[in-house]
Amino acid sequence: MKKKAVRKTSQTPECDSQKEQNVLNDIYTAVQKVAEELTTMKEEILSEIRGEVGGVKSDSKVIIEKVNGNYSAYSPDLPGCIATGLTREETELNMHKAVEMHVRGLLEDKLPIPESQASAEYVAVP
Numbered sequence: 001m002k003k004k005a006v007r008k009t010s011q012t013p014e015c016d017s018q019k020e021q022n023v024l025n026d027i028y029t030a031v032q033k034v035a036e037e038l039t040t041m042k043e044e045i046l047s048e049i050r051g052e053v054g055g056v057k058s059d060s061k062v063i064i065e066k067v068n069g070n071y072s073a074y075s076p077d078l079p080g081c082i083a084t085g086l087t088r089e090e091t092e093l094n095m096h097k098a099v100e101m102h103v104r105g106l107l108e109d110k111l112p113i114p115e116s117q118a119s120a121e122y123v124a125v126p
Helices: 018-050 087-110
Strands: 064-065 070-074 084-085
Touching: 064 087, 070 087, 084 087
Parallel strands: none
Antiparallel strands: 064 070, 070 084
């Protein structure tokens, strides 16, 4: 998708009347406010993608298993943090929410967030 160049300016265009100028100033102010809100939302989304909760980076290994027609997930690093779903994708989403809620709870209770101690390896058997 091709992006259009946006001209940044600190002034609104010239107008024929003061009324038009006031309307343009109001629009300009509203656009600036929306731009600031979008920047804040973007930063929050990027924090979530990076695994940050409450300004704290949290990486947790997650195990997802197919069990009897659905899926379950848990994190060895966060005891009691589990999720289920009908599909792998649903389970991943539910587990992401569960990890975020678990870490937020630890932060609210002023408890330490465990460092990841888990690891995973594939073992090839000839």
